[in-house]
Amino acid sequence: MDTDEHVIEVTGLHRVYEGGFEAVRGISFHVDRAEIFALLGTNGAGKTSTVELLEGLASPTSGHVRVLGHDPYADRALVRPRTGVMLQEGGFPSELTVAETARMWAGCVSGARPPHEALEQVGLGRRANVRVKQLSGGERRRLDLALALLGEPEVLFLDEPTTGLDAEGRRDTWELVRALRDRGTTVLLTTHYLEEAEGLADRIAILHEGRVAATGTPAEVTAAQPSRITFDLPMGYFLGDLPPLAGLGVCDHEVDGRAVRLRTRELQRTATELLLWARRAGVELAGLDVRSASLEEAFLGIARDATAPHTKEYAA
Known part of the structure; x- marks a missing residue:
């Protein structure tokens, strides 16, 4: 596979829920191999609806999604083994230990590496025998990330990856994500921490009311303000x-x-x-x-502009 190709391609994507609510209104963007791409937006902007389509959890109402060259919903068996997903909340059995949870999850992952390697990677090696219910909120997020990395995915979806982490844990997670990117992993993340997107992402897209209001590098988007x-x-x-x-x-x-x-x-x-x-x-x-201007100012300016007629796209 050519390293310059778009690993994720979204074209004219719509998602309409039962009852007629249109959560995603014709968005288009792409993510390149070994790129960290942040999907930003206020609550209700369409981030979760978009990411669920990328993860193959549902089929678009119209438009096209391709992940690693395949439809993630119709070709789920081809795409899922090559992707990792970190949800906002893992919901793992509280009585299992960290190691037991990792082993259980590894049994559901194609080609999973030894669970202890993933735990060490996120700094949970010494907590392997602790029950999940005894973990702090930040440690649970680390466990969620470890499980997403068990299959050494080519594409990694991170949903609010540093929620609940202290400043040190957040920096450690950033360094880990950068290291994954440097080894060729493509990362798509959602985050409410704008400084996280500004410091971590190679490119961003800001969603507003189901549309892409701006896309480009963080510097390009902020320079427009x-x-x-x-x-x-x-x-x-x-x-x-x-x-x-x-x-x-x-x-x-x-x-x-x-x-x-x-x-x-x-x-x-x-x-x-x-x-x-x-x-x-x-x-x-x-x-x-x-x-x-900061990314926060750019974000708030877009959020205030509910009547923006079309996407602002910036290119280096």
């Missing part, structure tokens, strides 16, 4: 004393007392002109803060 500059007006000065904002490249602004927030798509030019004005005026801009 205005940067911001905040500062306090010097005593005796008013907003009108600044150079004309439009001439500074400012596209929006807010004033709260003496606090000013400018939004600009030309951050360097705006910041430079503002500082040159302050130097000429001989004043200090107290509380000056200059920063590019």
